[in-house]
Amino acid sequence: MNYLRRLKQSGxxxxxxxxxxxxxxxxxxxxxxxxxxxxxxxxxxxxxxxxGDVYINGIYKEEGSISYPVVTLTKQLREDLHLSEDFIVLHYEVDEFLTLYKVSNRIRLKDAKVFGAEVCCNDKGIFEIYKPTPMFDSFDAYFEDFLALGEEEE
Structure with a gap:
């Protein structure tokens, strides 16, 4: 898929x-x-x-600067919420919902499922991630759904 071309076409x-x-x-x-x-x-x-405020995290580059929001968020949530090392964070609605992408530390997958997980405060006042559930069978399906968000607004 030509992601950049699709972004330029869609809103x-x-x-x-x-x-x-x-x-x-x-x-x-x-x-x-x-x-x-x-x-x-x-x-x-x-x-x-x-x-708007809906992101697909990765690397953010502008001339002269670079940041890695996918690294920062994934590391933060691994530490704070004990996120499994089998996932990276594509999007985080703070203290509400995570969009996660399945990864491996052993093999390079061609593609993987995209999962959603609620973040809620338990009865002890501690935030935790509920069990991730599959939302999309592939990154491309997730990306297409993301594009639809912009097309709805047009």
Whole structure:
């Protein structure tokens, strides 16, 4: 799929500069995982994207600066909410909902399922992640749903 072309065709999406191989390797090294091929393609084309306050996290690059929101959020939620190392965080509605992408630390998957998980406060006042449930069979299906968000607004 040509992610960047699709973003340019479909509404008022914002996106970053594409990532290079070293930047993608940095994500994998920081998180101790191998990113699925489809997500690597997405990162290479547009780094990350958003429509309003809905994001698909990745690498955010502007001329002269770079940040890795997918690394920052994933590490934070691994620590704070004990997120499984089998996932990276594509989107986080703070203290409400996570959109997660299945990854592996042993093999590079072609693609994987995208999961959703509620974040709720338990009876002890501690936030926790409820069991992730499959939302989309592939990253591309998730991306198409993301694009539909912008098309609804037009």
């Amino acid at each position: 008022e999406f914002e996106y970053s500069l594409g990532a290079n191989a070293d930047e993608i390797k940095h994500i994998e090294d920081e998180l101790g995982i191998l990113l699925p091929e489809v997500y690597v393609d997405f990162l290479s084309e547009c780094g990350s994207c958003n429509y």
